[in-house]
């Protein structure tokens with residue numbers, strides 16, 4: 507394992523552990539609500555409103571996805587290995603869900619808005635699954651949504667290509683309920699079967 511990848515994996519584990527602590531009450535509440543069919547009354551600690559631009563160039567907000575479960579993944583299209591793997595897992599899970607996949611809004615939010623234009627995102631997400639929606643925005647809009655979801659990213663100069671850069675970033679898949687409240691999260695180690703099993707539980 508290359509040092510960079512090891513660092514990302516480590517960052518992911520730390521972020522996952524932190525998130526587990528932050529969201530424990532939310533998870534318990536979510537589980538209780540799922541069991542009873544009640545609506546979530548508490549305030550989610552992860553997530554929040556956002557205003558972004560989708561890969562067709564349309565302005566969207568979180569409210570546009572109400573009524574569907576949001577599966578949210580942050581990354582960037584130049585990502586050499588982690589993002590493609592995560593998107594492949596999401597794509598395969600959507601395919602396995604069949605008709606029920608329509609109840610899920612799979613959102614890929616870029617952490618690299620300077621390079622990830624709507625057109626670039628359209629080409630990228632489309633290469634994984636036509637259901638996946640790519641979202642970009644201004645630097646401020648992206649910083650705001652990343653903060654709301656407690657996503658970390660850091661530019662790293664690309665040693666092989668001067669002037670170029672990669673991003674070290676959190677690799678977590680969030681599941682939000684039809685009201686936009688946090689349900690649970692998955693790490694990059696989650697496999698397709700685990701993701702499908704969790705989605706089938708709520709759909």
Ligand code: NI
Nearest residue numbers: 581585588589
């Ligand atoms: Ni990535």
